[in-house]
Amino acid sequence: MLVVMQEGAEEAQTQNVINRLVSMGFIVHRSSGMLHTVLGGVGPVGDVDPIEFEVMPGVKECHRIVSPYKLASRHFKPAGTRIQIGDVEIGGDQVVVMAGPCSVESRDQIGQVAEAVAASGAKVLRGGAFKPRSSPYSFQGMGEDGLKLLREAADRNKLLLVSEVMDQTQIPLLAAYVDILQVGARNMQNYNLLRELGALRKPVLLKRGISATIEELLLSAEYILSGGNYDVILCERGIRTFENSTRNTMDISAIPVVKALSHLPIVADPSHATGRRDKVLPMARAAVAAGADGLLVEVHHDPDHALSDGAQSLYPSQFAELMNQLRIIAPAVGRSV
Ligand code: PEP
Ligand code: MN
Numbered sequence: 001m002l003v004v005m006q007e008g009a010e011e012a013q014t015q016n017v018i019n020r021l022v023s024m025g026f027i028v029h030r031s032s033g034m035l036h037t038v039l040g041g042v043g044p045v046g047d048v049d050p051i052e053f054e055v056m057p058g059v060k061e062c063h064r065i066v067s068p069y070k071l072a073s074r075h076f077k078p079a080g081t082r083i084q085i086g087d088v089e090i091g092g093d094q095v096v097v098m099a100g101p102c103s104v105e106s107r108d109q110i111g112q113v114a115e116a117v118a119a120s121g122a123k124v125l126r127g128g129a130f131k132p133r134s135s136p137y138s139f140q141g142m143g144e145d146g147l148k149l150l151r152e153a154a155d156r157n158k159l160l161l162v163s164e165v166m167d168q169t170q171i172p173l174l175a176a177y178v179d180i181l182q183v184g185a186r187n188m189q190n191y192n193l194l195r196e197l198g199a200l201r202k203p204v205l206l207k208r209g210i211s212a213t214i215e216e217l218l219l220s221a222e223y224i225l226s227g228g229n230y231d232v233i234l235c236e237r238g239i240r241t242f243e244n245s246t247r248n249t250m251d252i253s254a255i256p257v258v259k260a261l262s263h264l265p266i267v268a269d270p271s272h273a274t275g276r277r278d279k280v281l282p283m284a285r286a287a288v289a290a291g292a293d294g295l296l297v298e299v300h301h302d303p304d305h306a307l308s309d310g311a312q313s314l315y316p317s318q319f320a321e322l323m324n325q326l327r328i329i330a331p332a333v334g335r336s337v
Contacts, residue, residue: 001026001041003053006060009037013058020056024048036060067261071225072218072232077263083203083231085160085179088123090203090233091265095326095335096294098124098162098267099319102309103131103139104146107153112301114153116316120323121337124180125150125159126296130166131308132186139307147177162205162296168196175202185210185237185272188220198227205296207235207269210248214257221264234258234266235296236287238273247275247312250283255290267294271312277303280314281322288329297322 001021005014014030014037021028026041053062067073074080082091090096099117104110104127114125129146131139142149147163154161162180165171166187174181180203187193188209197204204224208217221232236255238248250273258266268287270280284295300306300313314322326337 001043001048001050001053002063002065003039003041004060004062005037005039006058007035009058009060013056014039017053017056017059020053040065067218068215069218069222071230072221072262072264074261074263080263081230081232081265083233083265085203088160090267091293093334093336095288095292095330095337096124096267097122097297097323097326097337098126098294099297099299100126101300101306102271102298102313103128103141103307104150105142105307107149109301110149110153111156113299113316114157114159116301117299117319118157118159120316120320122319122323123160124162125154125157126162126182126298128164128182128308130164130170132164132166132184133308144173147173151177165193165197168193171196171200175200179203180205180233183207188212188217191220191223194220194223195227198224198229200229202229203231203233204229205233205235205267207237208239208251208254210240212239214254214261218258218262221262232264233294234262234264235269236266236273236292237269237296246273246279248273250274250287252283252286252290255287255292259291265293267296268292269296271296271298271309271314275312277312277314277318280312281318281325284322285325285329288326288335289333291333295326 021041026043029040031038050062099122127150129141131141160179163178164182165174182205185207224232238250241249243249270283298313299319303310303313330337
């Protein structure tokens with residue numbers, strides 16, 4: 001913790017800050033310059049919020065020197081985390097593409113889409129059986145029947161399966177069917193869910209919240225890691241900004257920022273980030289060029305009749321084209337597809 005005192009701060013104010021730091025367990029190093037006194041507190045960072053010091057009389061500013069998350073930090077595992085699921089490695093040399101419809105709708109639908117994405121080179125089938133919809137009147141998903149259809153289609157096409165878990169009571173059900181449990185953007189700060197997922201021994205794909213900072217995303221990952229589940233995959237899926245040309249604003253820079261701050265793999269979801277299929281390919285290319293470990297892409301064989309997110313779902317032929325483009329881009333940044 002670094003506390004910079006205001007110019008002309010009184011000695012009593014400085015002592016007050018020192019006493020506070022010491023009472024919290026910090027060892028304080030004091031350095032007095034011409035204008036400012038700087039206090040360096042070495043010790044337990046835990047949950048100390050710099051604002052607690054910034055509101056004290058005589059304090060100019062206060063900064064944390066180390067991050068508030070530990071297990072999610074790159075320092076914890078400098079070489080990076082690789083998650084092995086069957087013969088697929090996430091966070092390794094290969095860019096892993098996860099693709100499928102927004103929601104599973106029928107055996108015929110998921111069968112057709114799974115076959116198409118597998119033929120183009122996807123490694124993981126995606127599809128929601130429990131859907132977090134903005135309106136309670138929208139299609140809410142097929143539930144367990146949908147999970148059965150997803151598993152069947154994934155197995156038939158030798159794909160892994162990722163699907164969303166909406167609350168902690170659903171964890172055992174999801175865990176029985178899927179290889180990766182997805183936490184949706186709306187649930188990134190559902191701390192009860194995150195804690196329960198920490199007790200699970202299955203990979204979790206954690207999406208960035210609609211208005212979450214990268215630090216908040218990494219703190220949410222910390223909840224899962226601190227429970228002993230180290231297989232967490234982060235996902236940039238766009239954040240809400242003032243820009244309304246696209247459904248969300250895809251924060252491509254989050255990819256290199258997360259890579260520097262954390263050892264966890266990060267994938268990108270250009271479908272929810274843009275909300276329109278004509279923008280999915282360019283954003284997918286950009287994400288892979290920026291260092292994403294994988295992509296999560298919505299594909300539907302008949303998007304005009306999709307029960308959710310049809311406008312952002314690629315036609316199978318567009319998905320095939322996306323994979324072809326990645327076969328050029330990935331090697332340019334030292335990866336394969
Ligand atoms: C999804 O992947 O289907 C989904 C609902 O995404 P998000 O949580 O990012 O909105
Ligand atoms: Mn969707």
